[in-house]
Amino acid sequence: MSLTEPRSMLDLLNGFVTQLREAGLPVSLTENLDAMEAVQHIPLEDREAFKYALGATLVKNQAHWRSFETVFEVYFSLRGPEYALTEATGDSDLDELWREMQDQSQAGDGSGGAGSLDALTPEEIAHLLMQALMNGDQALMRALAKQSVQRFAGMEPGRPVGGTYYLYRTLRNLDLDGMLEKMMQAMAERGESASGLEQRLEREEYEHRIGEFKAEVEAEIRRRLVADRGAEAMAKTLRKPLPEDVEFMHASREEMQSLRKALQPLTRKLAARLARKRRHGRRGPLDFRNTVRHSLSYGGVPAEPKFKYPRPAKPELMVVADISGSVAAFARFTLMLVYAISNQFSKVRSFVFIDGIDEVTDYFKSTEDIAEAIHRVNTEADVVWVDGHSDYGHAFEVFWDRHGREIGPKTTVLLLGDARNNYHASQSWVVKEIRAKARHVYWLNPEPRSYWNTGDSIVGEYGAHTDGIFECRNLRQLESFVEKLA
Amino acid sequence: MAAEPSPRFDSVQQVRDGLRDLDYLADDGIAGVAYLADRLGKPVLVEGPAGTGKTQLAKSIAELTGARLVRLQCYEGLDESKALFEWNYKKQLLRIQADRSSDSWAEVHDDIFSDEFLLTRPLLEAITADDPVVLLIDEVDRVEVETEALLLEILSDYQVSIPELGTIEAKQIPLVFLTSNNTRELSEALKRRCLYLHVDYPSLDREREIVLAKVPGVTENLAEQIARIVRSIRSLDLKKAPSVSETLDWARTLMLLNIETIDEETAKETLHILLKYQTDIAKAAKELSVDE
Numbered sequence: 001m002s003l004t005e006p007r008s009m010l011d012l013l014n015g016f017v018t019q020l021r022e023a024g025l026p027v028s029l030t031e032n033l034d035a036m037e038a039v040q041h042i043p044l045e046d047r048e049a050f051k052y053a054l055g056a057t058l059v060k061n062q063a064h065w066r067s068f069e070t071v072f073e074v075y076f077s078l079r080g081p082e083y084a085l086t087e088a089t090g091d092s093d094l095d096e097l098w099r100e101m102q103d104q105s106q107a108g109d110g111s112g113g114a115g116s117l118d119a120l121t122p123e124e125i126a127h128l129l130m131q132a133l134m135n136g137d138q139a140l141m142r143a144l145a146k147q148s149v150q151r152f153a154g155m156e157p158g159r160p161v162g163g164t165y166y167l168y169r170t171l172r173n174l175d176l177d178g179m180l181e182k183m184m185q186a187m188a189e190r191g192e193s194a195s196g197l198e199q200r201l202e203r204e205e206y207e208h209r210i211g212e213f214k215a216e217v218e219a220e221i222r223r224r225l226v227a228d229r230g231a232e233a234m235a236k237t238l239r240k241p242l243p244e245d246v247e248f249m250h251a252s253r254e255e256m257q258s259l260r261k262a263l264q265p266l267t268r269k270l271a272a273r274l275a276r277k278r279r280h281g282r283r284g285p286l287d288f289r290n291t292v293r294h295s296l297s298y299g300g301v302p303a304e305p306k307f308k309y310p311r312p313a314k315p316e317l318m319v320v321a322d323i324s325g326s327v328a329a330f331a332r333f334t335l336m337l338v339y340a341i342s343n344q345f346s347k348v349r350s351f352v353f354i355d356g357i358d359e360v361t362d363y364f365k366s367t368e369d370i371a372e373a374i375h376r377v378n379t380e381a382d383v384v385w386v387d388g389h390s391d392y393g394h395a396f397e398v399f400w401d402r403h404g405r406e407i408g409p410k411t412t413v414l415l416l417g418d419a420r421n422n423y424h425a426s427q428s429w430v431v432k433e434i435r436a437k438a439r440h441v442y443w444l445n446p447e448p449r450s451y452w453n454t455g456d457s458i459v460g461e462y463g464a465h466t467d468g469i470f471e472c473r474n475l476r477q478l479e480s481f482v483e484k485l486a
Numbered sequence: 487m488a489a490e491p492s493p494r495f496d497s498v499q500q501v502r503d504g505l506r507d508l509d510y511l512a513d514d515g516i517a518g519v520a521y522l523a524d525r526l527g528k529p530v531l532v533e534g535p536a537g538t539g540k541t542q543l544a545k546s547i548a549e550l551t552g553a554r555l556v557r558l559q560c561y562e563g564l565d566e567s568k569a570l571f572e573w574n575y576k577k578q579l580l581r582i583q584a585d586r587s588s589d590s591w592a593e594v595h596d597d598i599f600s601d602e603f604l605l606t607r608p609l610l611e612a613i614t615a616d617d618p619v620v621l622l623i624d625e626v627d628r629v630e631v632e633t634e635a636l637l638l639e640i641l642s643d644y645q646v647s648i649p650e651l652g653t654i655e656a657k658q659i660p661l662v663f664l665t666s667n668n669t670r671e672l673s674e675a676l677k678r679r680c681l682y683l684h685v686d687y688p689s690l691d692r693e694r695e696i697v698l699a700k701v702p703g704v705t706e707n708l709a710e711q712i713a714r715i716v717r718s719i720r721s722l723d724l725k726k727a728p729s730v731s732e733t734l735d736w737a738r739t740l741m742l743l744n745i746e747t748i749d750e751e752t753a754k755e756t757l758h759i760l761l762k763y764q765t766d767i768a769k770a771a772k773e774l775s776v777d778e
Contacts, residue, residue: 030678034526041525042498042518049498052518060677062533062668062684197750197774201714204721208690 010036017058019071024242025064031057047076063262067242073219074226125151126174133209134183141209145216148174155224166221167214176210247473248330248446256329259475263333266479267340284308314346315412315439315485320399322417323383324354324390330446330472331416332374337482338414339364339373346410351403352377353395356385359403390420392462393427400430404437411438412485415466418447419459426458432465441465444472444481494524494551494661501550509699510539510546511692519683520547529641529662531626531677534685536667537729541624543685544663548620551661556615557622558608560629566636570646572605599650609637610646613656620661626676627666634673637664641679688730690717696730701737711748712737719760719770728760736760750775 017032034057042053051072059068120128125147132140149155152173153166183206184199246255290306298304319338321331335350342348342364349361358381363373385394407413413434435441443466445452445459452469453460463469472478495501502517512520520543523530532540548555558569578598606614612621623637640646644656664680666672688696694713697704704712712733720727728736736759745752754771761767 026674028674028678034528034681037526038522041522046498048514049518052515053522055515056519056522056530056681056683060531060680060682062686065684197715197748197753200774201711201718204718205714 009039013039016054016071016075019075020058020068023067023071024245025059025067027058031060050076063258064242066258073222122151122173126179129174129213130179130183130186133179133206133213134186136209141213142216145213145220149217149220149224153221155221155228166225167218170217170221171214176214180206180210245474245476248333249327249473251329259333262475263336263340266475267337314344316347316408316410317345317349317412317414317485318403318407318438319348319350319414319416320357320396321350321352322354322390322392322395323352323377323381324388326420327416327418327446328378330444333475334414334416334444334472334478335364335377336374337478341482351399352381352383353392353399354383354385354388355391355394356383357395357398357402358382389422390417391424392417392419392421392458393425396430397427400433404433407434407437409437409439412440412442413438414485415441415443415462416446417443418445418457419443419452419462420456421458423456426461428458428461428465431462435465435467440467442467442481442485443469444478445469446472448473495521497521504550505546508546508549510542511688511695511699512543513688513692515683516543516685519681523661523681526681527659529664529680530683531664531666531672531680532683532685533666533668535687535727535729537731538685538687539730540663540665540685541622544620544622544665547661547663548622551618551620553618553620553661554615555622556608556612556619556660557624559624560626562628562630564629564633568607569609569636570607570640571610571648572607573599573650574603574605578603601651604648604651609640610654612660612662613640613644613646614654615660616657618658618660620663623662623664625667626664627669627672631673634676638675638679641676687720687727690714693717693730693733697733697737700734701741703741704737705746708740708746708748709737712740715748715753715774716760718774722770722773724761724766724769725763726761726766732760 013032013036017027017035020027035054038053038057039050042049044050051069054072055065055068059065125144128140129144129148131137132144148170149166152170154169155166180203184203187199187202246259248259251259284307287306287308291302291304294304294306295302317338319335321335323331331352338345338348338350348364349359350364351357351359360373360377360381363376363380385391415431431441443459443463447457447459449471451457459469470477470481472481495504498514498518498521501521502512502514505512505517505520519530522528532543534540545555547553581598581603582594608621612619626634626637641662644659645653647653664676687693690713693716694709697709697712698706701709716728716733716736736756739756739759740748740752743752743756753774757767757770761770
């Protein structure tokens with residue numbers, strides 16, 4: 001890669017922008033040109049500065065930064081023989097040179113111990129890692145990340161497995177959770193009398209370092225994968241989805257957190273947009289009195305019709321959500337979103353069920369802290385009837401018995417769930433009855449459309465009695481649905 | 487457009503060191519974007535949580551370059567007469583009344599729409615200034631989407647069009663910083679014209695450095711402890727996480743109380759300086775004490 005030549009630089013950047021666009025980031029032409037100009041002012045050897053220059057010109061939304069970073073790392077990844085999975089057989093002179101350079105630079109930054117690490121037993125590695133983590137020794141941590149990947153991940157060239165699999169294998173062998181406990185113990189044994197507060201802080205520091213170590217392992221795996229299969233092929237598999245495109249059902253804990261962060265500004269924006277729609281959207285009915293009064297200035301001819309200020313009715317909302325393990329995350333986000341913009345609805349009531357059903361409206365009313373409300377829903381709501389496996393039929397039946405008469409012509413009923421009923425009776429007549437009384441009934445399903453009505457999913461049977469079933473797998477889909485609703 | 491200006495900074499490192507001398511500790515991203523803003527002659531949109539030093543960045547850059555800071559505080563209902571320019575109606579009226587007889591209408595008309603009767607507001611002032619200026623457009627997310635359009639001309643071309651006078655071009659290209667607390671999505675048009683910089687809560691090390699630099703007399707040990715506790719509190723799910731300025735307030739309070747190491751009691755008693763909601767304080771107090 002000769003970065004100095006302007007022509008190749010142009011191609012390189014264009015390729016990068018294409019990758020970004022494919023990852024879903026909006027990059028305009030002017031931004032592309034800005035990036036071109038920006039990199040001319042940056043010394044190219046400085047990788048960090050190069051990255052920030054591209055970031056400042058191409059990424060205009062903080063939520064997209066992580067996606068950008070991943071694409072950047074894959075696209076401008078270091079390529080070299082030390083990342084090869086097996087010992088390369090046909091080394092060319094160039095490769096030899098590469099290796100020499102690498103060795104030199106490694107010796108320079110003090111992680112040259114990698115060679116001696118090869119001889120250690122797994123126990124010794126674990127012990128070394130613990131030492132490194134406790135002392136915050138960055139160089140050793142990096143070397144150990146490299147070593148563990150080489151040893152435990154079991155990577156084979158050309159094997160079509162994603163990075164997560166290798167990450168899982170590596171981390172399983174290291175048992176980092178157990179290591180945290182051991183580190184806490186070691187600190188206690190060292191005889192430093194630590195108060196509760198200090199212990200907590202120390203634990204958080206260790207957790208932070210373990211997090212860093214994991215990231216290092218992940219990066220190492222990514223580098224090796226790229227070296228094996230090439231940057232272009234890997235860009236697709238390693239790409240991280242934008243927060244609004246992350247699927248609720250398969251989100252990792254980390255992704256969940258970024259989802260939660262993305263939800264807040266989203267609700268604010270959504271509420272503002274809905275309020276504006278209400279204010280400006282439609283014209284009200286003719287205001288007869290006002291029209292006649294204005295007609296006087298035209299000699300009694302009603303030349304200028306006047307309309308009433310529009311006051312569209314706000315819908316009443318009843319949310320009935322499945323919170324069994326498989327779809328809990330989805331239900332939680334929907335409830336959070338609905339309550340965050342609840343001033344756009346005249347009344348919101350919510351019910352949660354697994355095989356029993358319980359009303360949880362008060363949990364949200366009594367506190368401003370949505371997270372706490374969700375916590376109470378998960379711990380206090382009485383949703384288990386027999387065995388704690390989803391039973392839509394029974395839950396709907398009880399709902400109809402207790403609350404059926406409260407459904408009126410202004411009510412919109414939202415049913416959330418994957419309709420995986422464990423082969424219980426469906427009781428779909430309830431949905432039919434609800435629809436007869438309510439203004440609308442919608443079903444939101446967090447599963448991909450192709451899974452519907454397979455196995456024990458009977459979403460079609462319920463769906464036949466609703467005004468529509470919507471696939472709702474990510475924030476983007478959820479947002480567009482709520483906008484349609486209000 | 488104005489002549490190509492000589493660059494204010496030679497390297498990213500220079501920006502960084504310069505800011506450090508002014509007690510503003512920039513990380514790689516901040517210094518890099520400030521450097522690029524100067525080289526590319528583009529405005530910088532600085533986004534991030536409240537109290538992370540976005541406004542301070544503009545102030546420090548102004549100080550560093552020896553420029554005057556021109557500040558436009560945005561609010562809902564801001565219009566062009568407050569942001570760009572306004573005609574001085576009273577003076578115009580006086581001018582018309584002063585010698586009613588002598589001048590023809592055409593002369594008076596030309597006369598009252600001239601520089602003399604123009605009141606410059608921050609944006610116009612920034613581009614017509616002879617001395618070096620740094621323009622700070624603060625909390626740009628507070629204006630309505632429609633008002634944002636006011637800014638577009640000045641941000642992309644550094645000029646202001648006044649219907650009666652024509653287009654006024656900048657004598658020099660000022661450094662422009664826009665800050666936003668991200669309460670709403672800014673328009674694509676605005677974002678496209680700017681470099682983007684996200685300033686987040688600082689890392690543990692940087693926060694400790696900031697405390698050391700900004701609070702005189704604080705010990706290395708206490709600063710470390712403060713930074714750690716603040717990080718711990720920020721990781722909780724709070725309504726409003728403590729900002730850097732609140733960290734500094736807290737550090738100063740601890741100094742006044744002559745506290746050298748923080749234990750649970752002092753932490754709990756002084757939490758109200760870090761956190762501003764009762765529910766947050768209760769939550770943090772609970773988290774800090776009951777650990778096991």
